[in-house]
Amino acid sequence: MSAFKKVLLPVAAIAVVVGGAAYWFMKGGPIDSSSPAASAEVVPDEALMATFIASDAKGWDQLQQFGTPEAQKFVGQGVQSFQASLLKGSQLNYDKDLKPWVGNVMVAVLPSASESTQQSDTLLVVGIKDKVRALAFANQAKSQPGVQTQESDYKGIKISATTQKDQPNSTIYSAVLSDRLVLANKKVTVEQAVDTFKGAPSFADKSGAARLMATGVDVENPIAQIYLPNYGTSVKQLIANSPQASQIPPQSMQQLDQVESLVVGVGVDDSGLRVKAKAKAKPQATAMQYKPVPGKVVAAFPTDTIALVTGQGLKAAWTTMVEQAQNVPQSQIVVDTVRQQLQAVNLDADKEVFGWMDGEFGLGAIALNQGVLSSVGFGGVLVLETSDRATAEATLTKLDAIAQKNFMQVAQRSVDGKTITEWKLPQQESVLGHGWLNQNSLFIAVGSPLIDGMTAPAKQPLDQSAAFKTVTSSLAKPNAGYFYLDMDKIMAVMNTSLLKTQTSSITPETTAMLNSIRGLGITVTQPDKTTAQVEMLLALKPKALSLK
Incomplete structure (x- = not known):
């Protein structure tokens, strides 16, 4: 990257690729109509991967509608600093000399063309929106002090080699192919792009x-x-x-x-x-096991939940892992370790632990301001649905006995008609409790207030909360479950608990960014038997909400 920074000609591509996300808070993004396929027409077909960064103003303008004033300020300063560092020592101006002609960008990674190194080569393809402006920029770049430019011909195409005099090893090669500028730090990479432009197989044809x-x-x-x-x-x-x-x-x-x-x-x-x-x-690949999750378990968690993972079929997941581990030594080590650790306390991992976990599950962190965990700021709850309650209860009985042998006081009590088993340290409040929400749903809670709170239906269930709906309602359904974070509640916990000491190491810029986030939601779906799709939403606060 440092070599690119020293060379003025490829500044446009670097500014878009590295600084692209910074347009979040900038006005007036560039507009270009070229498609990924158009850019890929000059990328050799042996490219391992390609990334297309659109400069269409609509997407970037939409991002400008989010974020706190503090975040906008920090990002704006960062963008200005970045642009200044790229153009340091020149008389060029980003908005005037680069922005008007730089279009969409494709970054392609190619196998190394050199036998002396295995490191992949990188080819940048920059769309040219305005050839006149681009030519003017090229001429300005050549005339900058300390810049040396040599030109050569390759199959009728002019290739420019631009070098900073005090950085002789920082040469950047470039060529204009119709309405696209290609750049690389190896001449052979640009020559490959020229060959492709002239008719050799391209990434677009692959x-x-x-x-x-x-x-x-x-x-x-x-x-x-x-x-x-x-x-x-x-x-x-x-x-x-x-x-x-x-x-x-x-x-x-x-x-x-x-x-x-x-x-x-x-x-x-x-x-x-x-x-x-x-x-x-691939068609011959092992069939993916996918079963949509009803999502009912979410209602068992209160609106104070700050993080949640839901899914279904831990039994099936464990069985699949055991089967695949037979051909993967590292996975087999994990399976053997789990089995051995549980066997040490007289539990059979396959039958007594995972064997009855065949229903929906949810694991959540819930904000706490009471009890021994109030200093941490949160406790935890695990909800498991099962069709084999008898085996589950037998396993819990074994766990209760293990706790008693390790100086825990284990006792039962009735709360709202439900029998709760609690683990207590001597002369202290309960640290863990478990019970049944209904015939098939077991809960295990860490934190005394949560034990009592889980026995009755949540007055404000998570699935009805505005925060959860905002983050998850637009995610694909049916799905395999959720990963959910409530950033507002997480930040509140970090600012009022022992974790506050950790936040002192977080920069003001990072804090401003985190405060611009409402939450995070991730889910997985299977559109067909051979396709899996992961969807993630980083829910952001609109400017109007951020100003309140």
Whole structure:
């Protein structure tokens, strides 16, 4: 990156790629009509992946409707500082000299063209909205002090090599291909782009890539899209080409090969920033086990819930993990460790623990301002549905006996007609309790106030709260469950509990950003037997709400 910063010619691409998200609070984003396929026409077909960043004003303008004044201020300052650092030492101005002609950007990762290194090559394709402005910028860049430019011809296309005199190893190569500017730090990479422009197979022609770019993912006002047409092959090669990456075992590599392709889309709508990732499995891959979750368990949690994970079928998940572990040594170690740890307390992991967890489940963190956990600020609740209550109760009886042997006082009491079993430390309040919400639903609560609170239907159930609805109502349904965060409540807990000491290390800029977030919601769906889709919504606060 430092080499790019020193060179003036590719500043436009870098400004868009690295600083793209900063347009969140900036006015007047650039407009360009080129599509991902148009940019991909000059990307060689051997590209491992490609990222398309749209400069359409609509998406960026939509982002401007969110955020607190503090966040807007910090981001604005960051953008200005970033632009100033890129243009330091020149007489160029970002808004005047770059913004008017820079269009959409595609960043493609290619296998190394050099035998001396395995590190992947990067090709940037920048759409040119205004050729006259772009030419004027190029001429200005050449005339800047300390910049050296050499030109060469390759198949009738002029390739420029731009070098900062005090950085002889920072040469950037570029060429104009119709209405696109291509840039790379290797000449051979630009030559490959020229070959593609002249008719060699392109990423746009690649069957898998063409399909991904044609269908994509359904997000409003898309601002970025990522394409991996040969997912397993690409990931393996990217890992092999990255010296810092941890090597993946062969067995895990085999699992990667089961995924045919991946496409990710980032868009902006009335709720905030939305990300959808769609993975397609190969026809011969192991069939995905998917069963939509009813979502009833959410109603068992109160509106004070700050974080929640829901799903269904822990038994099936454990069974699948056990089966797959037979071919993956690392997974087998995990399975064996779990079994051994539970066997040490006379529990059979397969039968007495996971064997009866065949229904819906929910694990939540709930805000607390009373009891021994008030200093932490939250407690926890686990709700499990089962069709085998007898086995579940037998397991709980064993756990109660283990607690008694470890200096816990275990006693039962009746609350609102329900029998609750509590664990207490001597001379202290209950730290854990469990009981049945109904015939098939078990709860385990950590934190004395939560034990009593779970025995009666929540006066304000989470699924009826405005916060939960705001974050999850627009996520795809039916689905496999939710991952949910209420950022307002999380920040309140951090500011009033022992965790406050940790927040002192958070910068004002980060705090401002967090305060602009309402919450986070993630879910998984399966549109068809070979396709899985992950959807994430970063729900943001509108300006009007942030000002209150």
